Amino acid sequence: xxxxxxxxxxxxxxxxxxxxxxxxxxxxxxxxxxxxxxxxxxxxxxxxxxxxxxxxxxxxxxxxxxxxxxxxxxxxxxxxxxxxxxxxxxxxxxxxxxxxxxxxxxxxxxxxxxxxxxxxxxxxxxxxxxxxxxxxxxxxxxxxxxxxxxxxxxxxxxxxxxxxxxxxxxxxxxxxxxxxxxxxxxxxxxxxxxxxxxxxxxxxxxxxxxxxxxxxxxxxxxxxxxxxxxxxxxxxxxxxxxxxxxxxxxxxxxxxxxxxxxxxxxxxxxxxxxxxxxxxxxxxxxxxxxxxxxxxxxxxxxxxxxxxxxxxxxxxxxxxxxxxxxxxxxxxxxxxxxxxxxxxxxxxxxxxxxxxxxxxxxxxxxxx
Numbered sequence: 281x282x283x284x285x286x287x288x289x290x291x292x293x294x295x296x297x298x299x300x301x302x303x304x305x306x307x308x309x310x311x312x313x314x315x316x317x318x319x320x321x322x323x324x325x326x327x328x329x330x331x332x333x334x335x336x337x338x339x340x341x342x343x344x345x346x347x348x349x350x351x352x353x354x355x356x357x358x359x360x361x362x363x364x365x366x367x368x369x370x371x372x373x374x375x376x377x378x379x380x381x382x383x384x385x386x387x388x389x390x391x392x393x394x395x396x397x398x399x400x401x402x403x404x405x406x407x408x409x410x411x412x413x414x415x416x417x418x419x420x421x422x423x424x425x426x427x428x429x430x431x432x433x434x435x436x437x438x439x440x441x442x443x444x445x446x447x448x449x450x451x452x453x454x455x456x457x458x459x460x461x462x463x464x465x466x467x468x469x470x471x472x473x474x475x476x477x478x479x480x481x482x483x484x485x486x487x488x489x490x491x492x493x494x495x496x497x498x499x500x501x502x503x504x505x506x507x508x509x510x511x512x513x514x515x516x517x518x519x520x521x522x523x524x525x526x527x528x529x530x531x532x533x534x535x536x537x538x539x540x541x542x543x544x545x546x547x548x549x550x551x552x553x554x555x556x557x558x559x560x561x562x563x564x565x566x567x568x569x570x571x572x573x574x575x576x577x578x579x580x581x582x583x584x585x586x587x588x589x590x591x592x593x594x595x596x597x598x599x600x601x602x603x604x605x606x607x608x609x610x611x612x613x614x615x616x617x618x619x620x621x622x623x624x625x626x627x628x629x630x631x632x633x634x635x636x637x638x639x640x641x642x643x644x645x646x647x648x
Contacts (some may be wrong), residue, residue, distance in 0.1 A: 284521040284529065287493060292524065292543035292565040294588045295643075298537035299490050300556045301335035301547050302586070310344050311367060314353055318486050319366035319374070320555065322355045325453040327551035328365045330583075334548045335395050341455040348454060352471055354447040360504040361385050361442065362553070364585045365453075368470045373478030375445045375466065381504035386442035390504060393435035399443065402428065404407040406440030408463060414449050414464040484511050485518075485533065491531035492560045493538075501561035528562070545589035554585045557591065567591040571611050583623075584608070587618060597630065603639040606630050613647055 287295075290435035298305045301313065307464065310332060313548055316321060320328045324410065332339045348352045354371045356365040361382050366374065391399060402424075409415060409423050417437035421428070428436050440446070445466040453547055456556055487499050496509050497508075512519075522530040557566055565646040568590060575584055575591055582594040585608070614622070624644055630640045 284523045286523045287530065287538075288525060288541055291538070292493065292530075294539040294545065295493065295532075295537060296491065296556065296565055297545055297589055298539050298543075298644070299427040299623075300502070303539070303543065303545060303557065304476060304495065305335060305337035310336070310339070311347055311352055314347075314365060315370065317362040317490055317555070318483070319358055319370055321551070321558070322453065323553050324551065325355070329455060330549065330551040330633065331554055332508075333629065334550065343372045345454040345457075350451050354470060355383060355453050355464070356445070356447045356466065357441055357557075358560045359502060363448065369475050369480065370472055371447065371466060371476075374483065374494045376462075377480055377483055378505065381444040384437055385504075388444070388473045390432075390435040390438050394439065397428065397431060399439050400434065402439055402493065403443035406437075407444045410444070410446065410463055411465045411468055414462045416460050416462050417612075422465060423490060437481075461475050461521075476486055476619075477628065480508075480511055481514060484508060485515060487559075488519070488531055489536055490553075491570045492536065493532035494560060495524075495528050495530055497528075497561040498559070502559045503556070506640070520581055524562070545586070546585055547585065548596040549585045549595060549625060549629045550583055550591075552634050554584075557584060568615055585622065586623045587622065593622075595626070596634065599634060599637065602636040602637050603641070604634045605641045606645060607645065609645045610647065619644070 290365070300317070313332070313335065320331055320518055322328055328344060329341050332344065351368060353367050355363050356371050356375065357364050358366060358371070358374050358378055369607070386399070394451045395404070404422060405424060409420055415423070420437060420440065421433055442464070445464045447466050447469050449462050449464055449469065452461055483503070484499055486532070487502060488494060491498065491502065496512050500506055500508050516530070519531045520534050522532065522600065524530055557563060563572060567584070571591060575594070582596045584591045585593055585595050592612065593608060595609070596607045598605050598607070608622065608626065626642050
């Protein structure tokens, strides 16, 4: 057999953008897109709305809110232990596959903070409470009473959320609404699985369809799981293989988009934790190593925007009453044409996020 074809960083970028819906907006049902993307980051409850706006046309944010209210989708700790928005089927099906990651994180990050505590007993106590009613974690701690009063509150509640499948329920996450983070157990909220469980092989296959061509290390970084080489080897007969510019072996589904590297890529605004940026161990296909550290600025209140397919700067919105200001922090100098393209997209984005604002302003931070 011949050597695997080499794909340039730009070719990998265009494949990623095409599959993520970031080369051109499409008219697709929101639920279909959520399943296609194998869940969407939702640590910030409004993030999926921004992510959809950059991928769909038209997009009605009320459609996504209805899916949450109808329990067709849910927000729950999944990949990398972070809260993701996923379909009901994936919320139920992915959690068992990802439980080793959640358990490992609980043991490593919080187990040592609970000396002398039977963590399995704690998890069961939390499960019993949350199966009966939806509660905030502060309410859970109150209901647990004196048994855990002397222990770190975050260690207590994260132990429950990492060891017991939970969902965060509306109104938190609904469009133009707010609410405290309130939790319940997954199956009472969504019902027992009505479809076959998602398998590990299926999860990796679906990942490649959205994030590929990708390495074993990439899928491990996205999921938080380890030792996925054997899964990829089982799938190998069904896959194509490539190499990146550094010689790493990449795997991919055979019948998925891989556009030419010269395909134009429009300006796109991303939410704070979009998986298009987080979904690989090697993120060079979307953000240059020169700028990777700058992409995570301060407390995460800055999000990225792309030009020509790659992260080109950060954006942040402040609102004071009816006045909205978007601050843009470019990584490189722009031509007049570049600036016009970014500001045009920014104006549309602000209008979507803050339709009721009477004053909208864009400020560009000058390069030193």
